[in-house]
Amino acid sequence: MSKRSGGAVRMSEGDLLDLQRRIATRRTGQEMRDSPIKRSKPGQKYGNSKVQEGELTFDSKAEHRRWRELLLLQRAGEIVELQRQVSFELIPAQVRPRGGKEQPTSYVADFVYRTKAGTLVCEDVKGAATPIYVLKRKLMLFRHGIEVLEVRA
Numbered sequence: 001m002s003k004r005s006g007g008a009v010r011m012s013e014g015d016l017l018d019l020q021r022r023i024a025t026r027r028t029g030q031e032m033r034d035s036p037i038k039r040s041k042p043g044q045k046y047g048n049s050k051v052q053e054g055e056l057t058f059d060s061k062a063e064h065r066r067w068r069e070l071l072l073l074q075r076a077g078e079i080v081e082l083q084r085q086v087s088f089e090l091i092p093a094q095v096r097p098r099g100g101k102e103q104p105t106s107y108v109a110d111f112v113y114r115t116k117a118g119t120l121v122c123e124d125v126k127g128a129a130t131p132i133y134v135l136k137r138k139l140m141l142f143r144h145g146i147e148v149l150e151v152r153a
Helices: 013-025 029-034 061-075 131-144
Strands: 003-005 008-010 051-053 056-058 079-091 105-115 120-126 148-152
Touching (some): 061 079, 061 120, 120 131
Antiparallel strands (some): 051 056
């Protein structure tokens, strides 16, 4: 346990030995630069696990679970025209005044379907709402008049 007294730091002998051991085994900046640690397998950005079902791949277990629920609703006749990964253009491609192009900006909905009443529903399964997602959700409402329904994981 270290204590601060009059500007000086006091450590027990055990703390000092532990600190010396940690410093001795620490890699130098040059060692870290010359041989960075290799990650064995890059993980998903938000820690989710991809799920494979036949030829379909889902970005998360929650998205897969929601797909299965929606399939049941479609079989029961509660919803129709169920689709996955539907792309909506939010901002078209543009040409800059000084030349060069800007790529279009799109939003890809996890699921799109119609209710029995004919209402179009656009769903997104979310664990975390990123600032870019929030902006795209607002653009969906502004540009297409579609409110994105968030399904929490």
